[in-house]
Amino acid sequence: MPYPLADVPTPALLVDLDRVDANVARAQAYADANDVALRPHTKTHKSPRFAQQQLHAGARGVCVAKLGEAELMVDSGIGDVFMPHTIATSDKAARAVALAQRARFAIGADHPRQLEVLSAAAAGRGRALDVMIEVDTGSGRGGADPEAVQSLLTQLRDLPGLRARGLYTYEGYTYAAGDVASLRSRHHEAQGVMARLAERVADLLVDHPEISMGSTPSLLAQVPLLPTITEVRPGTSIFLDAAQATIGGEADWCAAHVLATVVSVQSGRAVLDAGSKALTSDTRPDGVAASPGFGRLVDHDLTITSLSEEHGVIRDGRADRLEVGARVRVLMNHVCPVVNLFSHMHLVRGGEVVEVLEVAGRGRVV
Amino acid sequence: MPYPLADVPTPALLVDLDRVDANVARAQAYADANDVALRPHTKTHKSPRFAQQQLHAGARGVCVAKLGEAELMVDSGIGDVFMPHTIATSDKAARAVALAQRARFAIGADHPRQLEVLSAAAAGRGRALDVMIEVDTGSGRGGADPEAVQSLLTQLRDLPGLRARGLYTYEGYTYAAGDVASLRSRHHEAQGVMARLAERVADLLVDHPEISMGSTPSLLAQVPLLPTITEVRPGTSIFLDAAQATIGGEADWCAAHVLATVVSVQSGRAVLDAGSKALTSDTRPDGVAASPGFGRLVDHDLTITSLSEEHGVIRDGRADRLEVGARVRVLMNHVCPVVNLFSHMHLVRGGEVVEVLEVAGRGRVV
Numbered sequence: 001m002p003y004p005l006a007d008v009p010t011p012a013l014l015v016d017l018d019r020v021d022a023n024v025a026r027a028q029a030y031a032d033a034n035d036v037a038l039r040p041h042t043k044t045h046k047s048p049r050f051a052q053q054q055l056h057a058g059a060r061g062v063c064v065a066k067l068g069e070a071e072l073m074v075d076s077g078i079g080d081v082f083m084p085h086t087i088a089t090s091d092k093a094a095r096a097v098a099l100a101q102r103a104r105f106a107i108g109a110d111h112p113r114q115l116e117v118l119s120a121a122a123a124g125r126g127r128a129l130d131v132m133i134e135v136d137t138g139s140g141r142g143g144a145d146p147e148a149v150q151s152l153l154t155q156l157r158d159l160p161g162l163r164a165r166g167l168y169t170y171e172g173y174t175y176a177a178g179d180v181a182s183l184r185s186r187h188h189e190a191q192g193v194m195a196r197l198a199e200r201v202a203d204l205l206v207d208h209p210e211i212s213m214g215s216t217p218s219l220l221a222q223v224p225l226l227p228t229i230t231e232v233r234p235g236t237s238i239f240l241d242a243a244q245a246t247i248g249g250e251a252d253w254c255a256a257h258v259l260a261t262v263v264s265v266q267s268g269r270a271v272l273d274a275g276s277k278a279l280t281s282d283t284r285p286d287g288v289a290a291s292p293g294f295g296r297l298v299d300h301d302l303t304i305t306s307l308s309e310e311h312g313v314i315r316d317g318r319a320d321r322l323e324v325g326a327r328v329r330v331l332m333n334h335v336c337p338v339v340n341l342f343s344h345m346h347l348v349r350g351g352e353v354v355e356v357l358e359v360a361g362r363g364r365v366v
Numbered sequence: 367m368p369y370p371l372a373d374v375p376t377p378a379l380l381v382d383l384d385r386v387d388a389n390v391a392r393a394q395a396y397a398d399a400n401d402v403a404l405r406p407h408t409k410t411h412k413s414p415r416f417a418q419q420q421l422h423a424g425a426r427g428v429c430v431a432k433l434g435e436a437e438l439m440v441d442s443g444i445g446d447v448f449m450p451h452t453i454a455t456s457d458k459a460a461r462a463v464a465l466a467q468r469a470r471f472a473i474g475a476d477h478p479r480q481l482e483v484l485s486a487a488a489a490g491r492g493r494a495l496d497v498m499i500e501v502d503t504g505s506g507r508g509g510a511d512p513e514a515v516q517s518l519l520t521q522l523r524d525l526p527g528l529r530a531r532g533l534y535t536y537e538g539y540t541y542a543a544g545d546v547a548s549l550r551s552r553h554h555e556a557q558g559v560m561a562r563l564a565e566r567v568a569d570l571l572v573d574h575p576e577i578s579m580g581s582t583p584s585l586l587a588q589v590p591l592l593p594t595i596t597e598v599r600p601g602t603s604i605f606l607d608a609a610q611a612t613i614g615g616e617a618d619w620c621a622a623h624v625l626a627t628v629v630s631v632q633s634g635r636a637v638l639d640a641g642s643k644a645l646t647s648d649t650r651p652d653g654v655a656a657s658p659g660f661g662r663l664v665d666h667d668l669t670i671t672s673l674s675e676e677h678g679v680i681r682d683g684r685a686d687r688l689e690v691g692a693r694v695r696v697l698m699n700h701v702c703p704v705v706n707l708f709s710h711m712h713l714v715r716g717g718e719v720v721e722v723l724e725v726a727g728r729g730r731v732v
Contacts, residue, residue: 009457009732043675065676085676087639088691089627091375111630113690141672141679142630142637172674263454264477264508271508273453277706279732282647306507307408308538309702310431310451313507324479325454336675340643340707343729363709363728365644366375 002352010261010327011274015343015357017349019255020050020238026253027219027237028058033224033230039063039082039212041235044336046361047345048076050238053094054127061104061326063233067095068364070105076360080104084168084214084233086114086134086142093121097129097161106130106165106210112145115156122161130165131156132210135197137190146197153204166210166230167201169194171218176287179250180221187213187223195228216240217289220248241335242296243289257298257329258338259346260312262322271321272304272312278341281307282334295330304330368718376627376693377640379708381723383715385621386416386604393585393603400591400598401527405429405448405578407601410702412727413711414442415731416604416700419721427470427598433461434730436471442726446470448498449569450534450580450597452480452508459487463495464526470532472496472576481522486528496531497522498576501563503535503556512563519570532576532596533567536561542653546587546614549654553579553589561594582606583655586614605702608656608662623664623695624704626678628688636685638670638678640696644707647673648700661696670696 005014020122031038042051051062051073061080064070070081086108087093096118099105109115113117114307122129133152136143144152149167156164171190191213198211212231219234223311231265236244239256260274284291293303294312304312312330314322332338339345340362347355371380397404403426408417417428417439427446431438436447452474453459465471475481475497488495499518504510510518515533521565522530537556543549556577564577578597585600595708602610605622626640659669660678668685670678678696680688688694698704705711706728713721 010455011731078433085639086637088627089376108630111690114630117691136632140635140681141677143632145632209628260453263443264480265512266476266502266509269506271452273451274731276646276648276703280642280647281649281703282642308507310506315506324477325483337642337647341729342731363707365377365640365708 011278030219032071110134119159128163168212242291369657377644396585410601423482476500485525534578536580
């Protein structure tokens with residue numbers, strides 16, 4: 001039975017299903033328009049329920065951040081999972097190989113040692129383990145230098161148990177662009193690196209290899225994709241957040257909020273019962289996705305100006321207008337780690353709670 | 367059966383029990399030396415096991431951040447719980463009243479509306495609900511202005527179902543002190559405010575009221591307490607962290623670390639499999655508790671220079687020395703929200719895992 005939001009104890013994570021439906025359709029439409037496969041990243045919702053919705057809407061498969069998330073998704077019946085992250089130890093390699101026996105599974109690599117560890121676990125264990133080589137197109141986080149990719153692929157070809165499915169990058173540095181025009185040109189450059197590299201190493205990859213790009217900003221900015229790109233991996237696009245809403249999106253596209261209560265009002269400040277344990281302390285101080293403070297009260301023109309573990313404080317002369325006991329919806333800076341803090345999300349349609357969904361992948365850090 | 371750390375999948379939260387024992391004893395010794403009661407804050411460990419250890423060492427009771435944490439502790443048999451946080455809605459007031467029937471329980475208040483809500487729930491429901499009035503001694507977060515306390519206590523006296531147990535403050539702004547000397551003088555000022563206020567409003571409080579101070583820095587800096595102060599509420603002191611270790615403590619007092627694996631090394635950078643979903647994005651940029659970056663590799667002279675959700679990146683020429691597959695211990699900036707991210711902690715003695723303990727209070731945000 002649906003019940004009113006007024007009955008939800010705070011802080012709570014609310015997810016509006018009408019907005020989710022629109023966001024899922026928007027991501028699929030972007031992939032379709034560019035003739036690429038959509039492989040949404042489940043790190044945002046951490047829930048088989050939303051993964052299934054994305055697949056029903058047309059996604060080819062999902063991607064995940066951790067083996068524990070991959071196991072959750074395969075256990076729930078999802079048959080195509082890519083983990084665009086690297087591992088370096090034999091215990092995890094064994095889990096990756098086990099996944100490859102149960103589903104169409106691929107894992108990332110960007111270093112010779114990882115390939116050795118994966119091969120040692122995969123050799124002679126049934127189906128080959130698909131590997132995607134991560135390319136650093138500028139993020140400076142994960143990924144091999146483009147000049148090193150040929151050597152990694154040659155090593156991969158000569159190791160037993162592995163198969164080179166393709167190349168991927170995470171062009172997360174586009175977030176640092178100052179505006180949408182600069183974001184678009186950075187994305188084009190990253191695509192160019194991937195396309196030139198794919199051509200150069202084609203003989204070391206499987207036929208029809210995957211050339212995969214990540215990140216939600218490109219779809220919000222409707223960046224056209226080169227023909228070489230075969231797949232995109234947006235994560236945040238299903239829920240969006242304050243940062244994403246500033247990139248070509250609309251604030252009312254955002255599907256997830258934290259419902260909080262004003263517990264106290266003193267002169268010039270209001271205090272919410274949601275702090276860093278509900279909102280994270282992630283900030284977005286600059287770039288195209290800049291959002292001020294630690295979250296925005298969407299039904300008031302107010303921003304959380306400081307956070308401690310259990311309190312969000314709004315230091316603003318206009319905060320005196322908030323009533324003690326009032327409930328407010330907070331649009332957070334970064335939705336993905338917020339979902340990971342909650343054990344459950346309250347699914348909302350038409351302003352009423354229609355289901356309380358477990359965040360099944362919460363805390364699967366291993 | 368104990369087993370080696372080498373068998374623990376990463377990232378994992380390690381807690382060294384020998385160091386915990388020493389830290390629990392140190393907090394108790396500080397309280398004993400100052401002739402005050404110790405009421406440790408369970409927000410740090412979120413575990414009845416550690417709360418029981420603190421009580422066995424001499425603590426009078428515990429304090430908690432949320433009603434869900436209070437219920438966990440009372441359910442586990444702990445009989446004396448104070449929640450130094452405020453609530454403003456009838457559903458939560460009813461839960462507070464229920465707790466007061468089952469244990470010696472008190473709750474904070476700093477606003478007239480909270481007292482009305484608490485009284486409405488408590489009137490005629492058996493034992494009176496004990497209320498502690500929160501005083502803002504300078505944090506600017508929670509707490510009434512000292513000048514407003516008399517009026518709150520007068521209101522409290524006239525409302526049915528409530529009893530004024532005492533006053534408390536959270537002197538968290540001492541963290542902003544530039545050095546230990548300044549921290550000590552700020553703490554003395556806060557104590558002075560509390561002592562003068564306690565004298566002024568004595569006739570509105572119960573006999574032998576509690577006058578309670580919070581925060582770990584005062585015990586690390588061994589700040590002497592005025593005779594009026596009856597209780598201290600340190601939280602972090604049981605585990606300590608990079609921030610606390612800089613205040614009169616020693617790095618090898620720190621009991622909690624995140625075990626991580628080096629998953630990749632590229633020129634001038636190493637990448638760990640622990641990011642903001644294992645370490646939080648809390649920073650400590652300045653003040654007496656300043657700690658650089660996002661965590662410190664305690665067995666190497668290296669600091670995590672950037673974090674994303676699943677990756678900690680060490681951008682440092684010397685990072686090339688780390689081997690792919692190597693396991694490192696990270697001392698985090700702020701331990702309390704890190705514990706809240708993990709479902710379990712690995713308890714270590716003599717370098718071996720002796721128990722895997724559920725973080726029973728994780729995610730109890732309501």
